[in-house]
Amino acid sequence: MKKTLTALLALTASPALAEGTVNVLTWEGYADASFITQFEEESGCKVTATYVGSNDDFAPKLLGGGGVYDLIAPSIDTTALMIDLGLVEPLDTAAITGWGDIYQKFRDLPGLQRDGVHYGMPYSWGAIAFMYRNDVFTTPPTSIADLWNPDLAGKVSLWDDKSAIYVAARLNGDSDIYNLTDEQIEAAKAKLIEQKPLVRKYWATAGELVDLYKAGEVVISNTWAGYQSSLLAAEGIEVTEFIPTEGAEGWLDAWMVVKDTPNRECAYKFLNMQLSALGQCGVANVNGYSAANPVAAKACMSPEQFTALHQDDPDYLDSLMIWTALGERFEAYTNAWNAVKAQ
Amino acid sequence: MSGPRSLSTVLILGIPILWVVVFMLLPYGIIVTYSFWVKAYPTFKPAFQFGNYLTLVTDPQYVQVLLRTLKISALVSVLSLLLAYPFAWWLVFRCHNQSLKTWAYMAVIAPLWVSYLLRAYIWKTILGTEGILNSFLMSTGIISEPSSLFLYNQFAMVVTLTYIFIPFMVMPIYTALERIPANLSEASSDLGMAPWQTFLKVTLPLSTPGIAAGFTLTFCLSFGDFIAPFLVGGPDGNLIASVIQSQFGSALNWPLGSALSIVMLVIVLAIVSLSDRIEARANTGAH
Incomplete structure (x- = not known):
């Protein structure tokens, strides 16, 4: 259309x-x-x-x-x-x-x-940071594990993208996220399935994530650092971005x-x-x-x-795990993410 | 001179044949062909093998989503029927005010003229945690805390799809009921049948073709939907059309997406032919 x-x-x-x-x-x-x-x-x-x-x-x-x-x-x-x-x-x-x-x-x-x-002409760069609503947390979250906290059931969101596998793999301690073995992908998949009852909605667009925070549906998620948080600030909703202890993708x-x-x-x-x-x-x-x-x-x-x-x-960018082409492994990652969503 | 006649023959036969070729055989032929190809980085390559169909059977994620889609579609159809039948029945047999009848009928049909997306979005604002339904329930004291049970789950999808597709249930049932001659139910009551007996033995059987048509339409439309899961579905709301979309999109696996489309097509055709059979039986039974 x-x-x-x-x-x-x-x-x-x-x-x-x-x-x-x-x-x-x-x-x-x-x-x-x-x-x-x-x-x-x-x-x-x-x-x-x-x-x-x-x-x-x-x-x-x-x-x-x-x-x-x-x-x-x-x-x-x-x-x-x-x-x-x-x-x-x-x-x-x-x-x-x-x-x-x-x-x-x-x-x-x-x-x-x-x-x-x-x-390719490099244009802009940043981190896939994490973000939370200030008014909900007394102790600020610092880890990816906070998105697996049962107390936040129904208030968590995650980007509807194969990068969800990267997030879960880091939580599992598999830090070489772009070269995961089949077993590690399987473990990341299991981790994401375990998280599903806590997830309100997987966000697909920047606008959707902003709406989810605005409507009070979601209090913690990953985000395109700098972008959605400023849109939310303009709406009067206070959020804080953070780089979790497990690191963030760049x-x-x-x-x-x-x-x-x-x-x-x-x-x-x-x-x-x-x-x-x-x-x-x-x-x-x-x-x-x-x-x-x-x-x-x-x-x-x-x-x-x-x-x-x-x-x-x-050098800040070096501290981030810069996205890499997955090549032949692309299918294994997307297939695992689709399997999570199929559950 | 056979010129004009042969031209008209060509037109009469040619147009439908062209239609079938261009709009049915060609696109489906392409999809069927793709379904035998294989995924090969960076895209896919021609082949003739049944690996994609095998994947659909062996990888549980596809069966799982297919069963969920069948369940959601069935729920939407049943819910539509339960709501639409009494309404259509009331319109035909109990509503004697012609302008009220027209108005009530239009109230059901009018939403069809509003954008599908808009109608789905409206349900988001109704069902949300800070939405209209929650505000209402809290102001009436039925609940004290806003409930998150209404949105981003299968319930929300069923409600939204029912709202969107219910006109397709009302219209055929209304038409079927209207075709029933009034003297049939009069004869039935003359023969000593109670109203409910007349309904079960005369009205309901005679309206079966309308029910079958409405059921088929709402079922098939829900079966192929991917907007509702995107807008109001939750993490457990993936439907088969969304999976096809992701195979053609993010996964870049058109062969698997095509195989999935063919499976979906076969299911829809099976339902349509089943519905045809029910309608045919109901029609012959009436004679």
Whole structure:
């Protein structure tokens, strides 16, 4: 439905091609009006955004008769799959101003390149933190085990994503979460099934998690650090994010150019804008995520924000378990998560 | 000149044939083909094997979800029937005010014109912990603490699906009841039958085709639903359509998703043919 709509929009928009368009498949906030409007006016490129709820949405949307999108922004665990599927094309890094300003360790991530050729432009990063309602806890939770606390029955939520396996595995003491054996996945599955009676709802989108907290249905969950908590703060609901003692996953989102895009010119204008102060502070202000380009970030952030988003401390990302492509093991993880939900 | 005649023949035969080919044989053919393929990173590759069907039987998660979906669909159909039948019966036999009749009938049908999503969302606000139902129960003193028992579970799914699909039960039953000649029940009471006997021996059997049609519609619609589990279902609310969605989506396993779709199609076809048989028997019995 959404696809036909976008296709229709693309059709009706084509006579105005002289002006240019760019169709992006991305996360909520990454094409927010607060900074996209300025880009549209300056570049003459109309931005049409479609949003995903999970990294698992990119491949099906592009495989099921793609051709509609010019740019996508998958996370570091999904970028390799996009390259393997032949859905994206090599980046012309020379056409991207500020490419050299991106944190070196991000540019060099193996998931973003193939045979030394770059396919992904790092954009933003952060942690999959945990979060709780301040008014419910006298002792602040510090561990993943708090999401297994029977006292919180019916008040717990977890992201409806294969990352639930990562969470349960860490609770089981299996810290090599991206290389779990079949037995360890089985143990994580059992742990998640044990948790089910406590779960109110598995959240699927950022908006849904916010609604669950707002409606008083949920008091503790995992979250995209910086994002839902600020949406809740705006609603007057006080929540606190925390990195549990078992550690948290880290993510990095990168822009990729869809193979044979007809809108390459606007696509590169868009990439340049996203890596500049406008795009880097745009996403930092809207989503509360950290920026991949510290030079641009320094230019537009207050010193407080710069420090709060760990921009002067990229080693912080090393303390997080950065998402990795699961490759052949992908199926084992998703299958286990589906089995949990089937119970 | 045979020109115009052959053109009209082509149109008369061609349109339905084209319809069947384009809208039925082609898509189902593709799904059937996929169901024999195998998953191979990063996507899947052509093959001819029954591994996907075998997985559906051997991995308990699929049978489990299938049984749950059958249970939810059956509950929705039964609940719809229990609510819809007395209502339709009252409309046809007891409501003599024509404008009230039209108004009451429209009250059931009108929600069909409202977006499905909106109707499902409404139930979220009614059933929630801080929702309308809880506020009402607390203000009347029936409960002192808000209950979380109404939303995010199978109960909420049954209620929501019943609300959404009940027009499909009311309409065929209403039509079936309206077709019953009034003189039949008069004759029945002339022969000394009590009203309840007349109902059991005349009205109910004659309305069986309507019940069968309504049951089939509500059952099959619920059976294929994936919005209700997403919006009001809880952790134990996964239905078969959601599983198919995740196989085509996140799991990127179209072959398994296709096999699951074929199993679902077979079940729906079995129910439709069973319902046809019941209707046919009821119709011949009436003669």
